[in-house]
Amino acid sequence: MPVKPKILATNPVFPETQALLEAYATVEVNPSVEPWDYHEVRRRCRDAVGLLAFMTDRIDADFLAACPDLRVIGAALKGFDNIDLHAATGAGVWVTIVPDLLTVPTAELAIGLMLSLGRNIVTGDRNIRANGFHGWRAQLYGAGLAGATVGIVGFGLVGRAIAERLAGFQCRLLACDQSVSATTAEAWPYVTMTSFENVIASSDYVVLALPLIASTMHIVNAETLAAMKRGARLVNPARGSLVDESAVADAISRGQLAGYAADAFECEDWALENRPSGIDRRLLDLSAPTVFTPHIGSAVTDVRREIELSAARSILDVLAGRVPFGAVNDPGKRMAHAQSAAR
Structure with missing residues (x-):
């Protein structure tokens, strides 16, 4: 009887995901919510043909070797900045992502972060739990969305989903994205496409909806923050290192920024050698409004299940000799080119 190939899942998975994979392979799953570190994943993956990877993993040339x-x-991701795509292609390894299932839940969370930040929802909850409730007081006055100018930095799927959900809040919507064509912009008549500089300078809320690539690393920095409208609020449901957290802490401390909400943090961007070990302590200690969630942008049960199943099906596509859904590289073409050049 032939031995089944091995597939490694680096985090807990739904029973449906494991059952799907086990029909074709031997599956090893991390049973703990605490992720394996880089070396442990690499050790366990040495004899695997497929890897079901998550946000906590870092795949580089040494890992692949x-x-x-x-x-x-x-x-099981949309962004893949934690995977060295060039090294994977050179090693003949397909890389697939889940391109769209994370869009709606991430956009929903972005709206939740905006409302929580502007309306002091988290602060109010903490006050009641700590001090009890004794009736209305003239306190915790914040900022609503009606009449506000909201700037969306990045107008891909997530940015557009955020705009779509904000359309009913009676706010003015700005967006910037150099890759958006005039034809695409025309499909969003209630959104004014403008420059990054204008979005930053004009917005009461700035919402980030960008991937983490070299050109977007620390796109929000001390200079950016200084150019923002004084008293604006910043919301980051995307990638931590889009933001220089130290600069944000400085901007809040001096009153330039009225608040910061985030679902992703610099310490999570595993592929960056100089990433911090944790969230900037000053952000956690600030008395000014801040709202932080533990990277739950896609944490909707049905969505997470389908994200895993989509990633699992892509793995099975490759094992069956098919071009996988969600592929972001084509190692077959790279290998064919190398073989042709060697002739």
Whole structure:
């Protein structure tokens, strides 16, 4: 009886995901919500042909060299900045993502962060739990969305989903994205497409909806924050290192920024060698409004289940010799080119 290939899942998965994979492979799953570190994942992946990867994983050239049997990385992710795509392609390893299932829940959370930040929802909850409630008091006055100018930095799927959900809040919507064509912009008549500089300078709320690439690293920095409208609020449901957290703490401390809400943090961007070990302590200690959630942008049960299943199906596509859904590289073309050049 032939031995089944091995697939490694680096985090807990739904029973449906495990059952789907086990019909074709031997599956090893991390049973703990605490992720394996880089070296443990690499050790366990040495004899695997497929890897079901998550946000906590870092895949680089050294990792791939240690896993010679690996054929496919099915990432249960939309962003893939934690995977060295060039190294994977050179090693003949497919990389797949889940391009759209995370869009709606991330946009919903972005709206929740905006409302929580502007209306002091989290602060009010903490006050009641700590001090009890004795009736209305003239306190915790904040800022609503009606009449506000909201700037969305990045107008891909997530940015557009945020705009769509904000359309009913009677706010003025600005957006910037150099890759958006005039034709695409025309499909969003209630959104004014403008420059990054104008979005930053004009907005009461600035919402980030960008991938983390070299050009967006610390796109919000001390200079950016100084150019923002005094008293504006910043919301980051995307990637931590889009923001220089130290600069944000400085801007809040001096009153330039009225508040900051985030679902992602610099310490999570595993592929960056100089990433901090945790959230800037000053952000956690600030008395000014801040709202932080533990990267739950896609944490809707049905959505997370389908994200895993989509990534798992992509792994099985490769094992069956098919081009996988959600592929962001094509190692077959790279290998064919190398073979042709060697002739």
